[in-house]
Amino acid sequence: MEDVLAKLKEQQVFLPAGIYESGVRFLNERRDQEILNDFFHLLKKYDLADEEERGRRDSEMRKLFDQA
Secondary structure: OOOHHHHHHHOOOOOOHHHHHHHHHOOOOOOOOOOOOOHHHHOOOOOOOHHHHHHHHHHHHHHHHHHH
16 A cells, blocks of 8 residues: 555656546555555556556546546
């Protein structure tokens, strides 16, 4: 959980504001390790991704937040 929150904060300047805020709320509740791994993977190297890849990841993160 701490690693995912650190990665989220690290990528904050690159993420759309709504995604960041939703991510913080998402992490305020207990999540199983598989979901945390999925979220971390979407955040990893987000800053290096091109616009199309960022859009795909944003969509995947929204789906992850909606499932919770």
